Amino acid sequence: MEIAGVPHELIRWTSRRSDQIAACLTELEHEYVTAVDDDGTSRFLRVVSERARTKLNRIAAKMTRPPKQKARPLAQLRAWWKASAILISGVAADVINSLLEYARAAAAAIRARGAAVVDVALAAVDVAATVFVMNSGGRFHRRHLLAEARRHLALALRGRRRNLGLDDRIVTAAIATYCLDISEPKTSRGQQPGYRLYTARWALSGLPARRPPIPAPDPDRQPPADPGAPNGPRHPE
Template sequence: MLHDHRLLSVKGQRLDGKWGSVHSTALLEKPDAASALYNELVAAEVCEALRLATEPRTVTPRRRPVMQIAGVPHELIRWTSRRSDQIAACLEDLEHEYVTAVDDDGEPKFLPVVSERARAKLNRIAARKTRPSKQSARPLAQLRAWWKASAILTSEVAADVITSLLEYARAAAAAIRARVAAVVDVALAAVDVAATVFVMNDRGRFHRRHLLAEARRHLALVLRGRRRDPGLDDGIVVAAISTHCLDISGRFPASRSSTSAPCSPARWCARNCAPPPPPPCEAGRTTSSPISRRRCPSSCSRPSRPTPSRPTPSTTTKSSSPAAARRWT
């Protein structure tokens, strides 16, 4: 029910015991994988300490489900998500403005369908616009008493369920653990992870960090709050890369923001779905393609386009005009 944040320091301890700055570029490239790991570990610790389990819940239609504590009524979750309702209402208005926006000539400024990237940006704007002012801090005991009384009065959930919520959640967890085995099929997980990442990423191209984040989400869905063996997420990624992915790093030049490893990792796509190689270009000429603009090296063996020869006075019709005479002299 609580909203929490994870604070990471840019200082880290090296293997020799000394402290230094973390490679922030490499860290900021992997927010999805780090977030999935944090959610997975927090859920496992809570479920292990309180003998609970997790289950998937669809929050937004046609979007991936989120993991919640099993046995908690959906009405009670909706009662605690009033902030989400405010953001969703504002987001709907922003998306309507996005698809109906026109420029000075009356032409649409954006695509008629909101992309994932645009929706994420609009969601951040909606969160800022609807953010309430911060309240003064209060003791936890006072907050818990107020939450319980408010839930009984306004959540439309039976009072005995709210009072005995932990017992209801433990009963649901026992039923889930009796029905769902704590076994992970690495080969099947690799198929699911590779397929999901291929569909979710633009033009089917992705990095290893995308596979790692999806592998951790898959483990959270399968294990339902159980702890996993260390390195199991990496094992799924290795199986997905070796079986279902193709390295296409050489087909695309590194971006100007990427320098050296690990900031410029390999790029992958699903097997049998590799993009075509860049179109051939003429020696010494810059080519435009959907992928990039590149220049052939000086040692390119492709024949160059013949340069049109400049007309000479011997090959042109003489003119009696003095200007024409001066032009060729």
């Protein structure tokens, strides 16, 4: 995570935890690809898959987690942070002492480059498309549209304060133009606007039909197959 106006050296100084996890992950991956059973065969694949790397990353994060420290006053923590940043990060002391002013100046420059006017129609289609893709089965509620509309405004306005009700206008336009109500309410609460269920209005008939995925065994527990082995089971003659 980077913040405008904050020197990159200071950000790197605060990312020591991720460096420790990365170093531990490298060691775990080496152990993974070199692990063998009692008979000398490889226990896992010679290449670390994405699934295995995700598991190893969780293990590395747990192994490198520092012990919990005793609670201290916020003022004491801030004083320690400032002194440590000046001594270790390599950033000038005057920059650290005026860090808030640097960040505010950078934010003002960024806002000056962004337009203050939001295209509601364009925002509506962007919000509807994003929510449709991000939710399982392409089904969503009004709250999902509202959350995405606010994220869209935060990006479009570059942190400026949005006009009151602008997020609701985008959601209303998205529902009216690009959303289809597929609710089947069985209670009075289900008939309320906040509980209505929607999907995208645009036609998807032109897309190729998707076949359900076939479950596959976990490849991380099996060594690579012998290229000379038969592809299927042998049947008795």
